[in-house]
Amino acid sequence: xxxxxxIIVEETGCDEEQAKLSLRESGDxxxxxxxxxASTLKYITVIKSKFVCEEISTxxxxxxxxxxxxxxxxxxxxxxxxxPAIYENELDLKWxxxxxxxxxxxxxxxxxxxxxxxxxxxxxxxxxxxxxQTFFQLIRDKKENELIELLRSVVSGSLSTRxxxxxxxxxxxxxxxxxELTEESISVAEKKNNDNEYNREIVLETELIEDDGIGDxxxxxKLKENxxxxxxxxxxxxxxxxxxxxxxGKKRDMVIPLTxxxxxxxxxxxxxxxxxxxxxxxxxxxxxxxxxxIKMVKDKFEIVAVRRKVLWFLVTLIIMGVLAYLLLNAR
Numbered sequence: 001x002x003x004x005x006x007i008i009v010e011e012t013g014c015d016e017e018q019a020k021l022s023l024r025e026s027g028d029x030x031x032x033x034x035x036x037x038a039s040t041l042k043y044i045t046v047i048k049s050k051f052v053c054e055e056i057s058t059x060x061x062x063x064x065x066x067x068x069x070x071x072x073x074x075x076x077x078x079x080x081x082x083x084p085a086i087y088e089n090e091l092d093l094k095w096x097x098x099x100x101x102x103x104x105x106x107x108x109x110x111x112x113x114x115x116x117x118x119x120x121x122x123x124x125x126x127x128x129x130x131x132x133q134t135f136f137q138l139i140r141d142k143k144e145n146e147l148i149e150l151l152r153s154v155v156s157g158s159l160s161t162r163x164x165x166x167x168x169x170x171x172x173x174x175x176x177x178x179x180e181l182t183e184e185s186i187s188v189a190e191k192k193n194n195d196n197e198y199n200r201e202i203v204l205e206t207e208l209i210e211d212d213g214i215g216d217x218x219x220x221x222k223l224k225e226n227x228x229x230x231x232x233x234x235x236x237x238x239x240x241x242x243x244x245x246x247x248x249g250k251k252r253d254m255v256i257p258l259t260x261x262x263x264x265x266x267x268x269x270x271x272x273x274x275x276x277x278x279x280x281x282x283x284x285x286x287x288x289x290x291x292x293x294i295k296m297v298k299d300k301f302e303i304v305a306v307r308r309k310v311l312w313f314l315v316t317l318i319i320m321g322v323l324a325y326l327l328l329n330a331r
Contacts, residue, residue, distance in 0.1 A: 004030050042172040043068040045139050046095040049151065049168035052087050055161045058112070059086040063099055064123070065178075071136045073127065078120050079105045080112045091169040106282075115159070117278065121261055122158040124226060144168065204244075205235040206284035208274060209257055211293040218296045220272050220288045227262045228297040231276055231284055259297050260284055 004023055005016055007030065026032035047064040062078035079086065079102050089101060105111060127135050131150055138147040152164045209230040211217035218227070233244040260276035263283065267273075267290075276284040288294065 004028070042174050044074070044173040044175060044178045046171040046173065047139070047147075047151075047168055048091045048093075048095065048098050048171065049166060050087055050089060050091060051152075051155055051164055051166035052084075053155070053159055053161050053164050055163035056159065057082055058115070058159060058161075059084055060116075060119070060155070061086060061089055061098075061102055061105070062119070062123070063095070063102060065095070066136065066139060068136060068140055071132070073124060076120060076123055077102045077106075078116050078123070080116045080119065081105075081108070081110050082112070083110050091167065095171045095173070117259070119155070119158045120277075121228065121259075123154050124261070126154045126157070128226070139170070142170075144170075203283050203285050204233050204240050204278075206231045206260075206276065206286045207234050208286045208288050208292075208294045211295055216296050217293050220274070220292050220294055221290055223262055223265055223272075223274065223294075223296075225262055225264070228259050229262060229274075229276065230257050230295040230297065231260050231286065232257055233284065 005020055023030070045066050045068055047066070048061075049063070050059075050061045052059050058080055059082070060078060060080040062076065064076045065074040066072065067074055077099060086105065089098075089105075091098070093101065106116065131154075135147075135150060138150065148166050148168055151168070152166050155164045155166065156162050208220070209232060223229070233240060235241075235244075258278065260278050262274060263277045264275040265272055268287070270290055272288050272290055274286050274288055276286070278284055
């Protein structure tokens with residue numbers, strides 16, 4: 001059985017000393033100790049940002065919610081459009097209201113669905129692979145200008161433009177504040193009709209595209225969170241068909257394969273249930289036989305790394321060949 005201190009550490013992310021102190025102050029009451037720490041330690045930070053790329057007339061909003069105790073991104077959301085009215089949204093809104101606004105704007109016909117999805121994926125990958133230590137440390141140190149520069153570089157890379165103007169604001173929350181507002185949002189959404197556009201998460205029936213021998217593939221039981229896969233939206237509901245057309249997953253009566261980021265994987269009987277993220281508020285859910293091999297999109301950074309290794313291998317072979325030739329001729 002786990003000790004109370006360990007349970008508190010796992011539940012709240014505090015260190016052992018803080019857990020012991022909280023237990024003493026709460027009279028060894030585990031629930032009180034957890035509640036006390038969760039309401040006082042503010043290590044959830046929400047970044048709210050807006051930007052404009054005048055060169056390509058693109059405007060955007062995004063939010064990133066991070067846990068500074070674990071150095072992880074809890075979730076991110078974005079919306080991009082050619083409409084400058086997007087940039088007029090205020091960053092002073094409370095984080096949960098700002099996030100809900102993104103969900104609503106994301107479903108507007110004028111939003112750039114593919115561009116937004118690509119940016120969300122790039123944002124997550126770049127931070128995890130290139131900027132992880134720097135990103136979280138800048139947030140801790142409250143170095144806003146450096147943080148803007150880092151995020152500007154992600155936007156520039158994703159949109160292939162250097163002309164990016166950006167402003168941001170951060171909001172610090174305790175674990176309790178974050179949980180309460182998240183749970184409140186979910187409970188409100190659950191009371192809405194499933195077809196209501198204000199529902200916090202819309203789950204679409206999907207199928208993952210099986211390996212056809214062309215391109216990259218992976219066994220479904222080896223899938224990991226944040227992998228990018230190919231998927232079709234198979235949901236027949238009206239709201240699903242509407243969203244599919246917005247996501248460019250359907251053109252007239254033809255289904256078009258989409259890329260989506262794996263968010264959650266769980267086993268059920270002999271199958272796997274795979275949740276994928278299309279955009280803020282829109283999740284795909286597919287049931288896949290555990291023996292199936294599915295198509296995936298390799299991380300561009302991995303592709304570059306492989307190409308670099310192959311290039312170095314070829315260069316080494318050439319150098320060795322030249323040296324061997326010179327040695328033979330020297331004799």
